[in-house]
Amino acid sequence: MSCKQLSALILMIAMIAPAKAEQVLVEAESFDTYGGWKLDTQFIDTMGSPYLLAHGLGKPVANASTTVTFPSTGEYRVFVRTKDWVARWKAPGQPGRFEVVVNGKPISETFGTKGAEWFWHDGGVVQIDQLKTTVELNDLTGFDGRCDAILFTQDGAPPPNTSDILPGWRRERLGLKEKPTEKGGYHLVVIGGGYAGMGAAISAARMGCKVALVQNRPVLGGNGSSEIRVWAMGNIRRGKYPRIGEIVEEFSDHATKSPGTYEEFEDAEKEAIVRAEENIDLFLNHHAFQVEMDLDSIQAVHAFDTRTGEVKRFTGRFFADCTGHGTIGELAGADLEMTPKGRMGMSNMWAWGESDAAVDFPETSWALDLEMDDFPYPREHHGQWFWESGFDKDPIDGAEAIRDWNLRAVFGAFNAMKNREGADEHRTAFLTWVAYVGGPRESRRLLGDVVLTKEDVIEKRDFKDGCVPTTWSIDLHYPKEKYAEKFPDNPFISKAVHDRRIDRNYGYPVPYRCFYSRNINNLFMAGRNISVTHEALGTTRVMKTCGMMGEVVGRATSLCILHDCLPRSVYERYWDEMHELLLLPGKARRDTVDAKIEIPDDAMTAANDQGMSTGIDPASLPGIVIDDSQAKKTGPWRPSISLEGFVGASYVFSHANDNATIRFAADAPRTGKFAIRIAYRPHANCGDRVPVTVSIGDETSTVIVNMKTPPSEGVFHTVGRFEVQEGTPVAVTLATEGAGGDVHADAVQIVPVGN
Template identity: 35%
Template sequence: MIKEESKEKRMLKRIDQSADLVIVGGGLTGTCAAITAARAGITVILVQDRPVLGGNCSSEVRLWILGATSHMGNNNRWARESGVIDEIMLENIYRNPDGNPLIFDTVLLEKIVEEQNVTLLLNTAVYDLDKNPQGRENEDQITAVHAFCSQNSTQYTLSAPLFCDASGDGIVGFLAGAAFRMGAESVEEFGERFAPDKAYGELLGHSMYFYSKDVGRPVKFVPPSFALQDIKDIPRYKTFNPRDFGCRLWWLEYGGRLDTVHDTEKIKWELWKVVYGAWNYIKNSGEFPEAENMTLEWVGTIPGKRESRRFEGDYMLTQQDIVEQKTFNDTVAFGGWSLDLHPADGIYSDQSGCNQWHSKGVYSIPYRCYYSKNVSNLFIAGRIISATHVAFASTRVMATSAVGGQAVAVAAALCKKYNCSPRELGENHLKELQLELWRSGQYLPQTPVKDAENLVQNAVQITASSTLNLKELPGSDFWSPVKDSVAQMLPVVPGKAPSVTFWVDAEEAMEFKVELRKSSKSFNHTPDVTLETKHFKLVKGINELQADWESTFDEAGYAFICFMKNEKVKLQYSETRITGLVSVFNATNPAVSNYGKQEPTEDIGVDTFEFWCPQRRPEGRNIAMRFDQPISVFGTDNLTNGLHRPVSQPNAWVADLNDKSPLITVSWNEPATISKVEFVFDTDYDHPMENVIYVHPETVMPFCVSDITITNCNDQVVGTITDNHLSKRTVVFEKPVTTQHLKIRLSGSNPNVPISLMEVRCY
């Protein structure tokens, strides 16, 4: 029993803790950064002011995680973010293909608590910090942050040599005096022609979502007194659909004319008014009889924030960098979401809810955007990185932010190794930073990386029991009308384009147009260059046709065999799916601003081009074809080419379809001593894997290898992996294995997909 009385003011319980890195903000960015840093061997304190991790993707807000894949609505092929965020998304789809936001919470929490180097502080808000005194050495450095946990009435003082602000509003950077911006730059400052004017507004607002469900019986709804009484005052009221729920209601947005940091509570109340007023309209206006049996199941209690402060680093990413896909020598991350600005008036605006303008492919983000230019030990990550308002419109999305968090974490580990600042690391150890990021799974566009420690690079020979020489995509019983123009993407090497034979079923005699296209940049997948056009004379019924192309390719890339729209013609498709091959459609995608073609009506500094996008499985079959010469780009040399995914080629070794349990053998001139083996598998980087709303047709990607057995030169089993569903797996040997030949047996479970492997590394 405790009995206590005091005349003096009591003090809160206080705990002092230290680590190598303090990360403030447990959204997706901070979570990925903490996991990465811990695995890199440094100690981390992760401070989160909410009861769960994830921020906007948590069960408290329920926004889907998106990035470069853009709901499969742009031309960024094989562009899903890799590394820790990929691991999280694959684990979630394995456990949670129905997109239950509560289950996703547990995936994030489990990933954090499994890392012994991470100390997690939930419900803990940073409110102050300490810096070195002015006039002293390192006066621009933070020494500690102060935080308070409302659940245990405890004050924390958290010290570290390095800090990362992933808080969304930039609380640490703000308190530390880090240079920041809020609002939109003028057109003149950076020459960004998409920069908004005052009428459109300088900030994006917050959103609040709700979930509803049909309970099978009539349900009445009496709105609270604060609900918006006349929803028809909202210009977009006609957009309401009683079947929409969650982040499909992203356009329930407000607050861009206010201070999106300090007015958040005011914005929240206005959004509550709108949400409950909208549900009252749906239930009681009489315009939605289908809502009679529906009830309101969940309403967000905190708004999802889009924009507040942006902090200045040594470089500010601009619109031109994104549209032109600028190459940086210090690339550490990438993006690919559209330039996605919203009118500041949000739901009260009479303008479209968003303006999305895409680039022709993914873009690079330099390391200099991820640390403060004037607080020397502060990393910045998430939506607050160093970017203009227009560039931020793309970089702000969560999957892009997550790979930035991974970049910061690896940089922090190297800063400890070399006892240097973030800026000094970029100046003196950039190649090592990029190498360690590459090892962690990060994709670095147009950035060659060499790993001298990878023993496979020194192998005298890498052989396989079989290698795919693709002669055909065999036809199936599935035929489909060419309602939208469709193309088969085929990897080609320098030389003459392959001749293809294909089959169509015509309703009547007619002409059918087929084009050969390529991308103007070999690392892109926008078919914006037409090389040849052929017009085939069809007879009624099934036609076997051959396209003999005269065109040549001067570099490796993808050829697009484009079958132009004709609803009276059916194409034959194949059930065979192969790593690095995909069919794409010139169709619309209502999930994003994709109307088949991007056509700005004025010069706003973006390109005009067509969208050719894949279909979601179980659709998305390849087109049945036969080739005059085999497509032979799937050799074992791809295992050491330094690329983890298809880009201008598949970049994978692929076995013959009939070799169901292929064997790869890595051989050295002399016995090699190996401590671990790392694998990179194909988990379909076209699939965006939204963590909520969407229901996914499978829990394991069809291209993914499921089982691996590793043997030495004496055929003794030294390592295994079973039931795999992840992109990157590592086998660590209890004792180092010395062998002159390492044999790797692989198998999968999909009979229509040949076994493939992107990479194998030994250390």
């Protein structure tokens, strides 16, 4: 066959062979305008993609719209990835209904009406007459319809229904680059933009580190943003390092209620504070989903833009998992734990207002079937923190179901208020806000060189590297029995059980060794995913405390860069330097990690190391007063200011089994008769047989003091009257052995008395 004949044959075959079917994939998150739809990125790791949510509180939201360029006109079959979000409970009704509108005309199928799980809903065939065509999402209910993506295809086959993130077929149809965009040269890559992530990024940047801050939401603040509206709790600027918390103070909300108002959370102000730092590159709307490893070290984290799908590859020396869920640690193979049952759940708070006229609310047959007695009345027009569920549900893979159950509870409660026995009282009531972004409290916890326990906190175990003051009580949440009877499988109202044996003023210093992974060499963590037990998480999880963890991680990173070492070495070899860094003001800064540190004029005034509380000035008391800070101690003695009426900056205490002593010493100022008194703070946990030994020169005597009862003279308790000669050594020693409980030691007073 000649070349000419072969060419003709190839041309004929090409003409006979069918042309490749055209396909156009439209990701909902890439729409030109969202209208009233919300971009939901909470469940990417389990369902594979961001999606648009029609969260209208019972009123249809404005259309989302975009312009789609087709390769050719003609007939296309339409597939929409969606679900009927109440079908998993076989609930009646279909609250998430919506239409796909092509060039102003709805296609025949209504979506959000089938499927308990995400799937490609076949919408039938549509005629495309123009290469540039408008496509809209038309919400029909206002009750949380959801759309992941739309596929227009000429081959009639549905696409793979995979929950992988950006699978190959999606990347190909979206025209995404095969290789990710490189973002490198960072000293620290922080994943998660809540209080912990912001604290870590700002702290590291001010200490001369180049930082990438990657956040998968459009705003910063996490639970403390306008999306979730949990007011920031936990005392700051106190304890061993009273400067820690100054960075948190710069960006913390000032909400007066939880949930607060949109304005109180100051999303724009948080972003402005971060962007003002030249050493921080901020990447909002970027979801981290892949980790590259080299043995036991992270080499890179991949994150994609949740609006465009573009993947970026972040490389750096160190990484900080501030995701709350321990996502980066889990991907990297970090040692971790997750309590199997009885975890704290997820909350979705809500609020309602009053109109001047009657306001209708649709019947919600698909919501939880509630009467007014089935839930606590929302006082002050707020459904507060206790609207919480998911205690025994999977907080990762089951997160969307937990959120949706919470929504069913909220809408069911409001239906009872509007359409059932509460109707007369609530004629003018209308919903003003319902959180669609859940407020999770507990999931994975990454393990460090120290796993902090409840006993450590209560007994005030002294760690050399204790640094972040935790002041919240050990606050654990459980289903509230009164409201759990109707829905025992997943109660939606919680109660808080507090163990208040926490020094709320001084704070218990959480060790630095809880803030880095014990098996991933270059991974820090800060936030609710640090190295603690389930019970200890009850005190460390609140936002200001998490933010202070981030401040510590940021400063530790600068030492790791300066000394070319790993996080563990900061504790083992460079803690003296870390100690000095932690005493610096929050606004202290340097251009590079080896540059001179500058303190700007607008640095905050230093807080008192006891949380800005003060005790009785020893100089105001008669006689000789020896404060606990001047005493010689053996064994563990822990400072506290939780019981008022102490002398000086604090008092100290030790436990009965600590084998500890504390010795107060002075010389008699003159010859005469003196009363020897001890100051202590009485408490039910104190011993009733505390041995107090008084030494006058070579003579000693021991008295037993009941520290459960108040001192005999108010602040002081007399342990004896003694004749002494001028210059004679006088010593008072308190011991824990045989005390029968805690021993409190505050001060000793030597005061002259009459004959």
